[in-house]
Amino acid sequence: MDSALASETPYLRDTVRTAVKILVVGHFAVGKTTFVGALSEIRPLRTEERMTQAGASVDDLAGIRDKTTTTVAMDFGRLTLTDDLVLYLFGAPGQQRFTRLWHDLAVGALGALILVDTTRLEESFAVMDIVERQGLPYAIAVNHFDGAPAFPAEEIREALDLDPATPLAFCDARDRTSSTRALIALVEHLRTLDQEAP
Amino acid sequence: MIRRRNERALVRPHVVTGGRAHPTRNVFDLVTLLIAPPDQLTGPGRDAGLSPEKLRIVELCRGGALSVAEISGILRLPVGVTKVLLSDLVDSGHLITRTPAAAPPPARARILQEVLDGLRARL
Ligand SMILES: Nc1nc2c(ncn2[C@@H]2O[C@H](COP(=O)(O)OP(=O)(O)OP(=O)(O)O)[C@@H](O)[C@H]2O)c(=O)[nH]1
Numbered sequence: 360m361d362s363a364l365a366s367e368t369p370y371l372r373d374t375v376r377t378a379v380k381i382l383v384v385g386h387f388a389v390g391k392t393t394f395v396g397a398l399s400e401i402r403p404l405r406t407e408e409r410m411t412q413a414g415a416s417v418d419d420l421a422g423i424r425d426k427t428t429t430t431v432a433m434d435f436g437r438l439t440l441t442d443d444l445v446l447y448l449f450g451a452p453g454q455q456r457f458t459r460l461w462h463d464l465a466v467g468a469l470g471a472l473i474l475v476d477t478t479r480l481e482e483s484f485a486v487m488d489i490v491e492r493q494g495l496p497y498a499i500a501v502n503h504f505d506g507a508p509a510f511p512a513e514e515i516r517e518a519l520d521l522d523p524a525t526p527l528a529f530c531d532a533r534d535r536t537s538s539t540r541a542l543i544a545l546v547e548h549l550r551t552l553d554q555e556a557p
Numbered sequence: 558m559i560r561r562r563n564e565r566a567l568v569r570p571h572v573v574t575g576g577r578a579h580p581t582r583n584v585f586d587l588v589t590l591l592i593a594p595p596d597q598l599t600g601p602g603r604d605a606g607l608s609p610e611k612l613r614i615v616e617l618c619r620g621g622a623l624s625v626a627e628i629s630g631i632l633r634l635p636v637g638v639t640k641v642l643l644s645d646l647v648d649s650g651h652l653i654t655r656t657p658a659a660a661p662p663p664a665r666a667r668i669l670q671e672v673l674d675g676l677r678a679r680l
């Protein structure tokens with residue numbers, strides 16, 4: 360390997376042994392990439408998965424140039440939280456037909472943060488359905504766009520038909536502090552659910 | 558505001574498993590951590606016969622530990638392809654997964670607390 364790649368590669372700390380993931384999901388242009396980028400300690404990376412049009416994953420080398428395949432891109436970032444523990448954030452598109460991709464993403468994930476935009480709230484309904492179908496616990500983060508009307512939390516909860524226990528946070532995906540707080544609201548919720556579990 | 562009609566109750570189980578016709582080779586999660594063990598463990602000449610893609614992976618992983626997602630992203634290989642190649646490379650001893658030495662994996666409650674503490678410390 361050329362040493363340039365080696366020296367630029369953001370390897371994990373030697374002591375890290377545990378890796379966990381949280382999904383940051385939402386409809387087109389809701390701010391997923393911006394959110395992941397604001398929190399990540401490394402320049403966000405992008406993975407691509409080739410799927411057939413029907414939504415199956417193409418996971419062998421044969422046929423990857425087949426015209427019936429389509430590429431789904433996911434941005435992700437990384438936060439080393441302790442000497443042992445690293446958290447990965449995956450920005451995942453809310454496209455229902457990629458069942459297999461969704462399953463791969465959801466298995467082992469701690470939970471999901473669903474980004475919503477109050478001017479296009481109805482576009483989040485399908486995203487919420489996918490997350491619920493995967494059985495993933497989630498919180499909602501309202502990503503505030505300039506000029507968007509500020510709806511009261513109660514009205515947003517009502518429109519999204521949220522369970523009273525589901526956290527609703529407000530953030531600006533470009534801002535590290537408010538985005539971190541939204542993630543904290545999710546993890547507090549996950550911990551409560553874990554403590555309540557039999 | 559348009560109100561969401563919650564369709565939770567209408568989900569049929571077979572929809573959830575749709576499309577998985579073949580047994581998954583997905584022994585690796587996107588966040589499984591991998592590293593190439595030092596050369597003395599694999600011996601000289603072990604890389605002979607590796608495909609160019611596998612060679613790139615092994616060389617990348619000699620520098621330190623990375624997740625499956627990072628290997629896929631850095632080398633610009635699709636995730637599915639990366640997982641297949643990684644699976645072969647672990648089978649052939651070129652890579653090892655980086656999991657706790659002997660200890661059992663930490664409990665979910667402890668992980669959640671550590672994630673929470675770690676995030677709060679960043680504020
Ligand atoms: N004003 C404002 N703009 C934002 C905010 N978050 C994202 N944007 C902008 O909105 C646009 C879309 O954001 P992205 O982060 O690319 O959204 P995405 O969800 O990753 O989009 P896709 O991957 O294409 O679905 C970009 O131009 C961002 O700069 C925000 O909180 N406030």
Ligand SMILES: [Mg+2]
Pocket residue numbers: 391392393434450
């Ligand atoms: Mg994006």
